[in-house]
Amino acid sequence: MSNIDRRIIFLLVALALALPLVLKFRVPPAPMKSAAQLFSVVDDLEPKEGEFAFLALDFGPGTQAENQPQAEVIVEHLMRKRIPILFFTAYALAESFLNSVPESVAARLQKESPGEKWEYGKDWVSLGYRPGGALIVQSIAKAQNLLELFDKDARGNYMRDLPAMKNVTTFKSMKLLAEFTGLLGMFDMYIQFLQSKDHRPLFGHGCTSITIPEGFVYLDSGQLNGLLEGIAGAAWYSELLKKKYPERRPDNAGAINTGLGVAHLVIIALILAGNIFGRNEL
């Protein structure tokens, strides 16, 4: 037990992750106070003409497994409340998620409520990838007219013609900012620059498990109003959505979280085994 072949460790981890997903084995997630905080922030929002939620999906295929479920639960909550969403990314590889995430959530909601529709242009708009990083984020906060700053959406429609953006004017129209990323330095940009002297939108952040310690610093200081801590945060948020909307169909967050939990137990067991049976080597 002190010197297990690496291939056996790989096999154990693969089985730990895959079996819960394949067998659809789901265990209730651990409660996450920071996710519950973000849930109540979003739940307190009310749809109002001229106001919108700004969602920055700054993740790529590498961190898709954690960030995508986070984005999906927030998008679902906002769509259920009929709050218009403006999607944006400062990371080129995230562009396809700006379409796939709202479309998949809208399709799921329409299956659940066949009489209702969620449509592009009315319920969400995508700005696509905008190059410039910190420069573009700064210009959002300083813009006198957001619709002139953005001009067209990712599909070539004029922003002023889209019902979701009706009566949107300055940066003050942005009521909620939610940013999802696993990249270092990306989230700091929004904390630093997406605010003005008389307005700071409510800020929710979805991070990967590795960057949780960094996110907690800002949660503690009040610069973040809520934090989704990796897939566990998304799973708890999903539980809260299930409690509020009992007819809701389950999503992937719970299954992924369970698989990750089993893998964590395997790793803990391996670490303990290595320490107990490998003591002689020290």
Add this chain to the structure above:
Amino acid sequence: MGYRQKLIKIFTFLGGIYFFLEFVLPSPFLGLHLDAYHDEISLGFTAIGSLAIGLGLINIVLVHGAKIAFKRAGWINSAALLLGLVVMTVTTLSDWLATEHIGTTTRNVLALRDFGVAIERDQNDSKAGVPPYAFRRQKFLEALRQQAPSCESNIKEGEPLSTAQPCLENAALLLRSSLTTEYEHSLVKKVYNILYDGLFTALGSAMFSLLGFYMAAAAYRAFRLRSVESGLMLGAALLVMLGQIPFGMYIWSGLADVRLWILSVPNSAAFRAIKIGAGVAGLVMAFRMWFSIESGSFGKATRE
């Protein structure tokens, strides 16, 4: 120091000082509006940064093209790379053109709406220098018949053209929706989805997920209790991991609160210290680069 180095230093300094002063000083400051052209300047910097894509493309084609041309070792890999580059570029450009077409077609209908409103406004204001109202109305109706025939019946004789406004907005929405649905089932979109979502995204996730396996093996081999400090780290790691996973609740319900305390108190304190230190180091580095005193600024290690 040659003139090139002097020029680079001057432009680096000017660029840095502009952004520094624009951020720090209020507007206006001593009668100067430093942020008057900030958007245009920022766009210019973004455009210059975009040149890097062109440079990268040229570099890739030169390096790998030479490998293929001279059949050097690994030329097949280079051929695969260039083939992937060409295929993805063509597919993405086609996807962009098709999406632009949807936007343009929809915009034409909405432009007609704006035209109708403008005609009525000019008529009410008796604006000079525009064609007669009857002529403009006739042209509007001809365009309406072409672009949105279903809205023609909305305008009765003598009624203002703006009565067609809601119908035209609805027609634009329906047109956008139908063109988008048509495009979603087109060959270009299917190829794009296969290449991007099916290949690129899936392969990217797979590459990243390899890290998980290596971390598990590394944790087993390297995470050994050798001292008090490593014991503290191991204990904290176990508590945080158990507090985050669903099964931790079956061991002890207080694990989530312990985890929260570890992250909120000692972790935040340590991380703040790290961030402040990194921030100060970043500031020093930024100053060195701003004044071009960073060694290797001009390609060679120099001491100023």
